[in-house]
Each structure stands twice: as C-alpha cells, then as structure tokens.
Amino acid sequence: MNNSGELTAEAVQPAPTAEQPAPAQPSAGRPPSTTRRQLQQIAIEMFSAQGYDEVTIEALAAAAGIGRRTFFRYFGSKADALMADFDQEVERLRSALAGSDPGLPVMDAIRLAIVAVNDYHAQDLAQFRQRLQLQHSNPALLANGILHYERWQAVVAEFAAARLGQPADGLQPQVIARSVFGAAYAGFMSWLADDSGDLSPRLDAALRTLTKAGQLR
Amino acid sequence: MGRWVGVPGAAVPPAAGRVGRKRVTSRAELEHIAFDLFDRQGFEQTTIDDIACAAGIGRRTFFRYFPSKNDVPWGSFDEELERMRLHLKAFPPQIPLMDAIRVAIVDFNTFAPEQLPWHRRRMRLILRIPALQAHSTLRYAAWRQVITEFAADRIGQRPDALAPRTIGYAALGVAIAAYEQWLETENADLGGLLDAAMRQLDAAFGNRLAPAQAPAPRGP
Numbered sequence: 103m104n105n106s107g108e109l110t111a112e113a114v115q116p117a118p119t120a121e122q123p124a125p126a127q128p129s130a131g132r133p134p135s136t137t138r139r140q141l142q143q144i145a146i147e148m149f150s151a152q153g154y155d156e157v158t159i160e161a162l163a164a165a166a167g168i169g170r171r172t173f174f175r176y177f178g179s180k181a182d183a184l185m186a187d188f189d190q191e192v193e194r195l196r197s198a199l200a201g202s203d204p205g206l207p208v209m210d211a212i213r214l215a216i217v218a219v220n221d222y223h224a225q226d227l228a229q230f231r232q233r234l235q236l237q238h239s240n241p242a243l244l245a246n247g248i249l250h251y252e253r254w255q256a257v258v259a260e261f262a263a264a265r266l267g268q269p270a271d272g273l274q275p276q277v278i279a280r281s282v283f284g285a286a287y288a289g290f291m292s293w294l295a296d297d298s299g300d301l302s303p304r305l306d307a308a309l310r311t312l313t314k315a316g317q318l319r
Numbered sequence: 320m321g322r323w324v325g326v327p328g329a330a331v332p333p334a335a336g337r338v339g340r341k342r343v344t345s346r347a348e349l350e351h352i353a354f355d356l357f358d359r360q361g362f363e364q365t366t367i368d369d370i371a372c373a374a375g376i377g378r379r380t381f382f383r384y385f386p387s388k389n390d391v392p393w394g395s396f397d398e399e400l401e402r403m404r405l406h407l408k409a410f411p412p413q414i415p416l417m418d419a420i421r422v423a424i425v426d427f428n429t430f431a432p433e434q435l436p437w438h439r440r441r442m443r444l445i446l447r448i449p450a451l452q453a454h455s456t457l458r459y460a461a462w463r464q465v466i467t468e469f470a471a472d473r474i475g476q477r478p479d480a481l482a483p484r485t486i487g488y489a490a491l492g493v494a495i496a497a498y499e500q501w502l503e504t505e506n507a508d509l510g511g512l513l514d515a516a517m518r519q520l521d522a523a524f525g526n527r528l529a530p531a532q533a534p535a536p537r538g539p
Binding site for chain 2: 241248249308311
C-alpha cells in the first residue's frame with residue numbers, strides 16, 4: 103500500500119466484475135486476505151478522519167481503486183470492513199484448536215490456542231488500538247462487532263462441545279465459550295489501558311485468573 | 320424479590336435527582352404497553368410517539384419514565400444494580416469470592432412467577448434485537464463494574480487490574496450463557512440455570528470437567 107492509502111491495481115484484481123476484466127491468473131474462490139487487510143486499513147483511516155456514518159461504500163471502494171461490487175467480494179457490509187483481522191483470527195483459532203494436543207485438559211488447550219493466535223496484534227499495535235477505538239465510538243460498528251464476537255465464541259463452544267461430548271449449544275460449552283471470551287476481552291482492555299507489555303502474556307494471565315477464581319476469598 | 324423487572328405496585332427507590340416521578344405502577348404499565356407494540360409491529364418500527372399514544376400520555380411524559388426507547392426493556396435495572404452492590408458488600412469475608420458472586424447473580428435475577436413471562440419478553444428483546452445490542456453494552460458495563468469492584472475489594476487490587484476485570488467479564492459471559500439457555504427452553508428455571516452456569520465456570524477452570532460419556536445436566 104502506498105502513502106495515500108490506495109491499493110495498487112495488482113492487489114485489487116481478485117475477481118471479474120462489471121468494472122474490471124477478469125485477471126489473467128486463475129481466480130481463487132476466496133478473495134485474498136492481504137487485500138481484505140488493505141481495505142481494512144483504508145476503512146480505518148477514512149472512518150477515523152470523516153466519521154463512520156459519513157463514509158459511503160462507494161467512497162471507500164473508490165479510495166481503494168475498486169468498484170462497489172468488488173468491495174462486496176471482500177466484505178458483506180461497510181461495518182465488516184473493520185473486521186478483517188478479527189475474522190482471520192477466528193479462522194486461526196479454529197485451526198489452532200483443531201490441532202491442539204488431545205491429551206491436554208480442555209481449558210488448557212483453549213488457553214494455549216488463544217494465546218498462540220493473538221500474537222499478530224503485536225505487529226501493528228497502533229492500528230489495532232485505532233480499530234478498537236473506532237468500534238467503541240459508533241453504535242453500528244459496536245453492534246456489528248458483537249456479531250463477529252459471536253463467531254469467535256461459537257468456535258470455542260464447538261471445540262469444548264466436541265471434547266466433552268455435548269451439544270455446542272449446551273450450557274457447559276456455552277459457559278466455557280462466553281467466559282473465555284470475557285477473560286480474553288478483559289485481557290485486551292487491560293492491555294490497551296496501560297499501554298505496556300506484550301499482549302500474549304496478558305491474555306495468558308487473564309485466562310489463568312479464571313483457573314484460580316474458585317480459590318479466591 | 321422483585322429485581323429489575325418493573326413490578327406493578329412495588330416500591331422501588333426513586334432515581335436520584337428526579338422530581339415528581341409517578342408511581343412505578345405506571346412505569347411497569349408503560350413497559351407492558353411498549354412490549355405489546357414491539358411484538359406487534361417490531362422494535363425498530365415502533366416510535367416513542369406510538370408508545371405514548373397507546374399509553375394515553377404525551378411524549379414528554381414518556382421521557383419522565385425512560386430516557387429513550389432503548390431503555391424501555393431495561394426497566395429499573397439501575398436501581399436494582401445498586402441493590403446487588405449492597406448485597407455483595409454484605410457477604411461475610413469467609414464466603415469465597417465466586418460463591419458470593421454466584422448467589423448475588425441468582426438473587427439479582429429472581430422474579431415472582433407472574434413477572435417471569437414479562438422478563439422473558441424483556442430478555443428476548445435485549446438479547447435478540449440487533450438495534451439494542453450497542454445500547455446494551457452500556458448496561459452490561461455497569462453490571463460488570465459492580466462485580467469487578469467487589470472482586471477488586473475482596474482481593475485487594477484496583478478495579479482496573481487484570482484479575483478483577485477478568486472476573487467481571489467472565490461473570491457476565493456466564494450469566495448471558497444461562498439466559499440464552501433459558502430463552503431457548505420454555506419453563507426452564509432461570510435461577511437454577513444461573514446457579515449451574517456459575518458452578519460450571521468453576522468446574523471448567525478447575526479442570527474438573529465431567530468426562531465425555533457423562534454429559535452434564537442441561538438445567539433443572
């Protein structure tokens with residue numbers, strides 16, 4: 103991405119559309135995640151500068167050098183443009199859990215997987231901070247974020263359910279998924295608030311706090 | 320009993336700074352009228368004018384009961400939150416932290432049988448209407464803060480430290496998990512589900528989970 107925040111033409115040729123001819127190389131079924139990230143970056147910049155409600159999808163697409171229909175190949179809505187990293191994290195979490203050692207207790211497996219997939223934030227803390235601030239500044243973005251959080255929790259619930267031999271919508275897998283999400287979110291908020299240290303140890307400590315909670319007086 | 324559902328005729332301490340507020344009977348009635356409208360025409364399609372009109376009151380009178388349409392499903396949540404704070408404070412120090420929180424959460428969500436159908440409608444709105452979710456985060460934050468401050472006080476840390484924050488967020492997650500189960504199942508026991516959910520949190524994180532061949536009960 104260049105300094106003006108525009109995508110290079112090369113990066114935005116994922117699919118044949120009305121505006122753009124089909125790229126020479128065979129088209130993959132799924133748009134590349136790098137381009138989703140670039141669109142996310144443009145969205146962060148435009149939402150921050152102009153306000154989320156003022157930015158149209160057309161303007162967002164134009165800034166990226168793509169058409170409206172191409173935009174919808176990457177994201178289902180304007181608000182979703184802010185969730186590229188998070189969506190990717192959900193998929194990484196799913197893979198990490200699927201690959202976890204079956205000999206580990208279920209809560210240890212979940213803790214280690216969460217800690218392992220969250221290291222990417224460290225690459226761009228300023229952007230991550232800006233994204234969270236944006237999300238909390240607009241009700242539509244906040245509500246949309248909650249829908250994405252539900253998917254993260256569903257991944258944890260499905261893993262716990264499979265391990266425990268229970269349905270994913272049962273009370274125990276849901277308690278695990280929602281408390282683990284709560285603990286991870288507390289880790290994020292605590293880390294954002296004091297602006298120091300690595301994120302991963304903070305997440306690890308938050309999840310370990312729950313392990314010890316039963317012994318607290 | 321009572322808790323944060325608007326209770327016809329129940330005495331709820333008036334909110335500080337409000338002058339000349341009507342009896343809570345009227346607030347509960349206004350809630351019920353609004354719930355009927357939300358069911359009939361949808362939450363987003365219902366205006367404050369619609370509610371006021373159906374209640375035979377003016378728009379300004381509506382605002383004496385609720386600051387916004389989004390606040391209608393939350394009834395007297397804030398006042399009841401203050402009661403939960405006092406309830407937690409009253410636990411003797413020998414009661415373990417998570418036990419105190421579990422008992423306080425069950426108590427906070429205890430309702431008389433005749434209020435339960437209204438509470439079910441209320442929670443269905445709060446947990447199922449997308450337009451209410453952003454607003455709900457403010458109420459959730461206030462709820463969480465009560466738990467977090469209690470935990471911080473108990474373990475001798477600041478409320479913004481990691482451990483008390485984590486306990487607040489996790490307790491909210493557990494309560495929502497129990498509420499989701501309750502909404503899915505007619506006639507489920509809300510208090511029993513909340514109690515079981517909080518105990519399962521402890522079981523899960525103490526790595527004392529039941530093995531796969533012995534599924535945990537799904538509530539009473």
